[in-house]
Amino acid sequence: MRYAEQVTFGGSALDRAGEIRANPEAMAAARTHPDARAIALWRGKPLIVRIRPTILMRLPMDHPILQDAVEEPIFLGREDGAPLFAFNLSKWEPDQTDMAALGGFLDPSEQHHPTLEDLEVFAELRRVMTWLSPRDAELAATAKAIIGWHESHGFCSKCGAASEIADAGWKRDCPACHASHFPRTDPVVIMLITNGNSVLMGRSPGWPDGMYSLLAGFVEPGETLEAAVRREVFEESGVRVGQVDYLASQPWPFPASLMFGCHGIATSEEINIDPIEIEDAIWVSREEMVQAFAGEHPRMLPARKGAIAHFLLENWLADTLD
Known part of the structure; x- marks a missing residue:
C-alpha cells in the first residue's frame, strides 16, 4: 500500500537506541545528558501544550513535576541525538477531577499540575492523537503502551513474585525464579x-x-x-x-x-x-x-x-x- 506508513502513531523514524538499553553506564550518561528530556504521562494521558498544532511536552530532567514519578523512567530513544525518557506520574492526585470520566471512550477532561503553565495539561490520547505531529504521536503511543504494560505486569507470571524493571524499562526480571518478561503487544x-x-x-x-x-x-x-x-x-x-x-x-x-x-x-x-x-x-x-x-x-x-x-x-x- 503506497501510503502505509502515514497512519497515526507510525512512520516518524524515531531512533529507539535499543543497543544501549542494557548498558548501565550508557543509560546513566543518557540520564545526565544536558539535552535529555522527559515525556510525562498521568494515568495514560500525555502532557501536552494545548495549542494547535498540539505539542507533546518535553521537560528538563530536573523538572519538579517528575518527583511524582511512580518508578524509574522508560528510555524511549534519541531525538536529534538527545535522550528521551517517559515518566509515569499516576500517583499524583489532582485537586478537581471528575474521576468517573477517566477511562471513557473519549474522555474530555484535562488535568493541570500546579507546577505547569495554564496551557500545559494532561489529555486523553484518543482525543488529541490527530493534533500531534507524527513524532509526538509515536512518542506518546510508545510511552503509554510501555507504561501500561508495567502497571499490569508487576509480578512474575511464572512464579508470582514481584518483578523488577530492567533494560531501561524494556524488560522485567524476576529475582526469585530469574525469569525475564518483555513488553506485550x-x-x-x-x-x-x-x-x-x-x-x-x-x-x-x-x-x-x-x-x-x-x-x-x-x-x-x-x-x-x-x-x-x-x-x-x-x-x-x-x-x-x-x-x-x-x-x-x-x-x-x-x-x-x-x-x-x-x-x-x-x-x-x-x-x-x-x-x-x-x-x-x-x-x-x-x-x-x-x-x-x-x-x-x-x-x-x-x-x-x-x-x-x-x-x-x-x-x-x-x-x-x-
Missing part, C-alpha cells in the same frame, strides 16, 4: 471487507449512536493474519471471505495492540451477526461512505480520524489501496 486484524462497490461495516454494543467501523478481532495462537480475517468476519457477521491482502499496520496503545489492516474480498453477501460480538453490521456503498465522511449520512457517523479504520476507508474511497 497483541496482534489484531482489522478488515476492509468489500463486495463490489460496498464495504462491510459494524458496530459494537455501547458505542455512541451512529458510530460504525470496520470489523476487527484478535489473532489467535497458531493462526495466520489471513485466517484470522476470515474467521473473525464469519464469526461476527456470517460473511465468508476469500482473498485477503495485507495493507498497513498501526500501533494502538489502548492498551497494547498492533492493528494489521487487511483487505478481504467477500464471497457471500448475507449478514447474520453474532449479537455477543457485535450489535449490527451493514453493507455500505461508496456513495454512502462519501456521505458519511461528509457528515451527511442519515444513519452513520464518519469513522474516527486517527484510527486505522478511517485511514483504510479513506484510501478505499480514493482508490489508493494498491
Whole structure:
C-alpha cells in the first residue's frame, strides 16, 4: 500500500537506541545528558501544550513535576541525538477531577499540575492523537503502551513474585525464579471487507449512536493474519471471505495492540451477526461512505480520524489501496 506508513502513531523514524538499553553506564550518561528530556504521562494521558498544532511536552530532567514519578523512567530513544525518557506520574492526585470520566471512550477532561503553565495539561490520547505531529504521536503511543504494560505486569507470571524493571524499562526480571518478561503487544486484524462497490461495516454494543467501523478481532495462537480475517468476519457477521491482502499496520496503545489492516474480498453477501460480538453490521456503498465522511449520512457517523479504520476507508474511497 503506497501510503502505509502515514497512519497515526507510525512512520516518524524515531531512533529507539535499543543497543544501549542494557548498558548501565550508557543509560546513566543518557540520564545526565544536558539535552535529555522527559515525556510525562498521568494515568495514560500525555502532557501536552494545548495549542494547535498540539505539542507533546518535553521537560528538563530536573523538572519538579517528575518527583511524582511512580518508578524509574522508560528510555524511549534519541531525538536529534538527545535522550528521551517517559515518566509515569499516576500517583499524583489532582485537586478537581471528575474521576468517573477517566477511562471513557473519549474522555474530555484535562488535568493541570500546579507546577505547569495554564496551557500545559494532561489529555486523553484518543482525543488529541490527530493534533500531534507524527513524532509526538509515536512518542506518546510508545510511552503509554510501555507504561501500561508495567502497571499490569508487576509480578512474575511464572512464579508470582514481584518483578523488577530492567533494560531501561524494556524488560522485567524476576529475582526469585530469574525469569525475564518483555513488553506485550497483541496482534489484531482489522478488515476492509468489500463486495463490489460496498464495504462491510459494524458496530459494537455501547458505542455512541451512529458510530460504525470496520470489523476487527484478535489473532489467535497458531493462526495466520489471513485466517484470522476470515474467521473473525464469519464469526461476527456470517460473511465468508476469500482473498485477503495485507495493507498497513498501526500501533494502538489502548492498551497494547498492533492493528494489521487487511483487505478481504467477500464471497457471500448475507449478514447474520453474532449479537455477543457485535450489535449490527451493514453493507455500505461508496456513495454512502462519501456521505458519511461528509457528515451527511442519515444513519452513520464518519469513522474516527486517527484510527486505522478511517485511514483504510479513506484510501478505499480514493482508490489508493494498491
